Amino acid sequence: MRVMAQMAMVMNLDKCIGCHTCSVTCKQAWTNRSGMEYVWFNNVETRPGLGYPRSYEDQEEWKGGWVRTPAGRLKLRSGGRLNRLLNIFSNPKMPSIQDYYEPWTYDYETLLNAPAQENFPVAVPHSLISGKQMNVEWSANWDDDLGGSRQHAAKDPMLKGIEDKVKMEFDETFMFYLPRICEHCLNPSCAAACPSGAIYKREEDGIVLVDQDKCRGWRMCVTGCPYKKVYFNHKTGKAEKCTFCYPRIEVGIPTVCAETCVGRLRYIGLMLYDADKVLDAASVEDDHDLYEAQRAVFLDPHDPVVQREAEAAGIPGDWIEAAKKSPVWKLISEYKVALPLHPEYRTMPMVWYIPPLSPVVDVIKDTGYDAEDHGNLFAAIDALRIPVEYLANLFTAGDPAPVDLVLRKLAAMRSYMRDINLGRDPQAHIPEAVGMTEEQMYEMFRLLAIAKYDERYVIPSAHGEEAHALEETATDCPVSDYDDELMELSGPFGEGSGRGSATPVAVENFRMLQTRQTSDTLVAGGAKRGRVNLLNWDGKGVPAGMFPDSEKDASVATVDGPAQLDGPHARPDNTAGSDGKVT
Amino acid sequence: MSTFLWVIFPYICLAIFVVGHVWRYQYDKFGWTTRSSQLYESKLLRIGSPLFHFGMLGVVAGHFLGLVIPQSLTDRLGLSHEAYHIIALAGGIPAGIAAVVGLAILVYRRRTVGPVFSATTVNDKVMYAVLALVIFLGMWNTIAGSLLTIGGEYNYRDGVSPWFRQIFWFQPDASLMEGAPLGFQLHAFLAFVLFAMWPFTRLVHVFSAPIGYFTRPYIVYRSRDSRPGAATGTRAPKRGWEKVG
Numbered sequence: 001m002r003v004m005a006q007m008a009m010v011m012n013l014d015k016c017i018g019c020h021t022c023s024v025t026c027k028q029a030w031t032n033r034s035g036m037e038y039v040w041f042n043n044v045e046t047r048p049g050l051g052y053p054r055s056y057e058d059q060e061e062w063k064g065g066w067v068r069t070p071a072g073r074l075k076l077r078s079g080g081r082l083n084r085l086l087n088i089f090s091n092p093k094m095p096s097i098q099d100y101y102e103p104w105t106y107d108y109e110t111l112l113n114a115p116a117q118e119n120f121p122v123a124v125p126h127s128l129i130s131g132k133q134m135n136v137e138w139s140a141n142w143d144d145d146l147g148g149s150r151q152h153a154a155k156d157p158m159l160k161g162i163e164d165k166v167k168m169e170f171d172e173t174f175m176f177y178l179p180r181i182c183e184h185c186l187n188p189s190c191a192a193a194c195p196s197g198a199i200y201k202r203e204e205d206g207i208v209l210v211d212q213d214k215c216r217g218w219r220m221c222v223t224g225c226p227y228k229k230v231y232f233n234h235k236t237g238k239a240e241k242c243t244f245c246y247p248r249i250e251v252g253i254p255t256v257c258a259e260t261c262v263g264r265l266r267y268i269g270l271m272l273y274d275a276d277k278v279l280d281a282a283s284v285e286d287d288h289d290l291y292e293a294q295r296a297v298f299l300d301p302h303d304p305v306v307q308r309e310a311e312a313a314g315i316p317g318d319w320i321e322a323a324k325k326s327p328v329w330k331l332i333s334e335y336k337v338a339l340p341l342h343p344e345y346r347t348m349p350m351v352w353y354i355p356p357l358s359p360v361v362d363v364i365k366d367t368g369y370d371a372e373d374h375g376n377l378f379a380a381i382d383a384l385r386i387p388v389e390y391l392a393n394l395f396t397a398g399d400p401a402p403v404d405l406v407l408r409k410l411a412a413m414r415s416y417m418r419d420i421n422l423g424r425d426p427q428a429h430i431p432e433a434v435g436m437t438e439e440q441m442y443e444m445f446r447l448l449a450i451a452k453y454d455e456r457y458v459i460p461s462a463h464g465e466e467a468h469a470l471e472e473t474a475t476d477c478p479v480s481d482y483d484d485e486l487m488e489l490s491g492p493f494g495e496g497s498g499r500g501s502a503t504p505v506a507v508e509n510f511r512m513l514q515t516r517q518t519s520d521t522l523v524a525g526g527a528k529r530g531r532v533n534l535l536n537w538d539g540k541g542v543p544a545g546m547f548p549d550s551e552k553d554a555s556v557a558t559v560d561g562p563a564q565l566d567g568p569h570a571r572p573d574n575t576a577g578s579d580g581k582v583t
Numbered sequence: 584m585s586t587f588l589w590v591i592f593p594y595i596c597l598a599i600f601v602v603g604h605v606w607r608y609q610y611d612k613f614g615w616t617t618r619s620s621q622l623y624e625s626k627l628l629r630i631g632s633p634l635f636h637f638g639m640l641g642v643v644a645g646h647f648l649g650l651v652i653p654q655s656l657t658d659r660l661g662l663s664h665e666a667y668h669i670i671a672l673a674g675g676i677p678a679g680i681a682a683v684v685g686l687a688i689l690v691y692r693r694r695t696v697g698p699v700f701s702a703t704t705v706n707d708k709v710m711y712a713v714l715a716l717v718i719f720l721g722m723w724n725t726i727a728g729s730l731l732t733i734g735g736e737y738n739y740r741d742g743v744s745p746w747f748r749q750i751f752w753f754q755p756d757a758s759l760m761e762g763a764p765l766g767f768q769l770h771a772f773l774a775f776v777l778f779a780m781w782p783f784t785r786l787v788h789v790f791s792a793p794i795g796y797f798t799r800p801y802i803v804y805r806s807r808d809s810r811p812g813a814a815t816g817t818r819a820p821k822r823g824w825e826k827v828g
């Protein structure tokens with residue numbers, strides 16, 4: 001057993017309202033640069049639909065991911081090593097900018113400089129690639145909310161096998177949103193395809209990154225990734241991808257996309273897994289077995305044997321604790337309601353999804369029946385084969401059984417909780433019908449419906465447990481801000497991190513956050529007042545408290561945040577940091 | 584003058600070549616790429632690029648044969664002058680043609696495809712001009728000099744090749760080049776100009792041939808960077824930007 005830790009995410013699709021906030025904030029944080037205009041590390045697709053880039057799921061065409069050879073070995077679909085090097089001078093299967101979309105801006109100048117005139121002036125779109133005027137014909141979410149789907153959606157690769165039925169009933173079709181980020185796979189085909197070895201998986205948290213200094217711009221990763229989540233920066237000539245916001249994760253705060261998610265549908269936590277078993281699990285013969293095989297790779301953090309092995313593998317104690325509390329572990333392995341996206345690509349993706357029950361609920365509602373009655377819901381799940389089959393194509397390589405079971409669990413939760421909310425006697429047979437206990441069902445409901453920030457995001461860094469205090473949108477009762485004690489106890493990151501602080505964390509520079517987190521003392525004795533707000537600094541002189549105290553030999557004990565009680569270990573990443581604190 | 588052209592100048596260029604690469608690798612790993620334009624245009628590139636690059640690999644192999652391996656060695660191996668000649672032409676002409684045709688397609692593409700053209704820097708343009716000229720002169724020397732023997736036959740293995748090898752023994756004899764036809768002189772001169780430009784252009788990508796790909800495991804694991812001074816992130820801060828204290 002070789003225990004490794006992986007930072008993973010689960011998204012609850014029923015709650016996604018398709019607002020694209022996550023995409024926009026991610027773009028603001030990571031890809032608002034020239035060369036990356038067309039890039040969305042986080043994108044939200046309307047399904048059924050083509051996705052971004054167009055039809056990326058059609059691996060016959062795009063050759064992403066792994067295939068199993070008849071001999072039972074895994075091979076990149078785009079060919080072996082020699083083949084890749086022979087094709088290095090021009091990648092045969094790289095999406096063109098048109099497959100993503102040609103980015104554009106508008107000629108606002110015309111609007112601003114227009115003289116008073118009879119007709120309104122018009123801002124014409126200009127391509128950000130060629131600079132010429134262009135016709136906007138496609139974008140990252142052109143078929144948003146099924147717009148133009150009569151024309152496009154039929155080409156959705158995931159409708160394969162059910163396209164006739166769907167077309168017939170298109171007027172009453174179902175629809176849901178699928179937010180996508182890089183899957184930070186356990187068996188990443190992007191890394192395998194990189195000739196330079198520039199893409200690596202971090203040992204500590206499994207985040208997959210591109211080393212910008214080692215990347216030589218061969219573009220093989222773009223083809224290698226079946227989710228098309230590595231992008232080519234056409235200005236710098238290097239590949240870039242979703243970073244899982246590692247600078248934030250390192251200091252214990254969630255990714256930008258999760259932090260800003262309006263539906264609060266994202267869960268971040270650790271998964272422990274057995275790295276020795278990954279390859280075997282990814283090579284099982286039947287595509288339908290991949291979901292179970294991947295789940296079998298995960299290790300139960302409550303198991304003492306696993307804990308011992310994890311410790312032996314150098315995983316710090318507070319990480320194991322965090323793995324126990326991980327909402328991701330609960331959703332994937334305890335309640336078994338989260339499913340991987342496209343396990344058939346055999347990359348062992350680590351962003352999982354709770355499939356939406358809403359297509360089923362909507363149909364019942366439209367017919368006027370009670371959409372919260374478990375009998376009706378179960379019957380509808382049985383009857384509505386099209387959404388179920390479609391979801392199965394996305395999440396279980398086409399096997400409807402696991403999707404069926406998940407939807408039943410969600411349906412059961414719906415009707416079981418209604419009884420409780422209406423003050424009626426809870427009916428124990430409902431959870432039983434889906435193989436859950438009443439407590440489990442209630443806990444699952446809590447996690448899915450009302451979990452607070454620190455339950456949705458369990459990110460182990462030295463102070464992860466305090467993370468919810470950083471959220472800008474209040475998850476706590478605002479009155480608690482007036483609690484004197486809390487006012488005094490400025491948060492572990494120093495000023496600006498405590499409850500009731502006015503400094504929004506999302507605009508904080510991550511280096512600043514890290515300095516604060518790792519500086520040995522709470523600056524100026526832990527009170528806010530000693531700190532200088534740089535935004536208000538007039539540039540004259542060096543006011544006291546402008547620079548954090550940086551005594552190298554101060555011991556851990558000087559930090560009196562509650563989170564430190566777990567032990568001296570901040571996180572493995574930090575061990576040799578220049579702060580000299582972590583040992 | 585001749586000493587400058589065929590002794591001093593090559594050394595200057597080679598020094599720039601070596602020091603330049605070391606310097607660039609130290610300070611600009613991030614810029615070490617050829618800034619592919621495949622995202623903008625794929626069809627022409629799909630034909631032109633492999634044609635050019637494989638052609639060039641052939642051409643480089645040919646130069647190795649002609650410049651580095653002395654005539655005395657092939658003589659001793661019993662390869663007659665005629666036989667060598669035929670081998671050289673049979674290998675060189677197809678490779679050369681592939682490179683020239685590939686280059687023509689690539690230059691055409693660069694000029695006519697709007698986004699590709701606007702992504703072309705002055706640096707690129709100068710480099711392309713010199714590169715194209717060197718290739719053109721090389722082809723001219725092969726076809727006109729060796730194949731059609733316009734202006735008399737010239738055995739470069741008596742002149743250019745020994746001179747080239749002498750450069751690496753640090754005693755080049757300028758008179759060997761002086762006797763060479765103008766075409767060869769220009770080809771050699773511009774080639775050294777190209778060497779001097781090399782580290783400062785996208786040509787550096789030649790030195791990133793990913794040979795290690797054959798032997799490394801598919802998935803690379805790496806620990807989070809813990810070099811002293813690195814704040815967060817995966818690379819050490821730039822010189823002068825290290826964390827204070």
Ligand code: SF4
Pocket residue numbers: 181182183184185188189190191208224225226227228229230241347
């Ligand atoms: S989803 Fe992410 S980790 Fe997986 S293959 Fe694609 S880029 Fe790599």
Ligand code: SF4
Pocket residue numbers: 025026027029030041042181182241242243244245255256257258
């Ligand atoms: S994890 Fe960060 S980089 Fe990745 S999609 Fe979310 S916001 Fe973007």
Ligand code: SF4
Pocket residue numbers: 015016017018019020021022023044177179260261262263264265
């Ligand atoms: S912010 Fe949340 S709710 Fe909005 S589109 Fe993104 S995932 Fe969906």
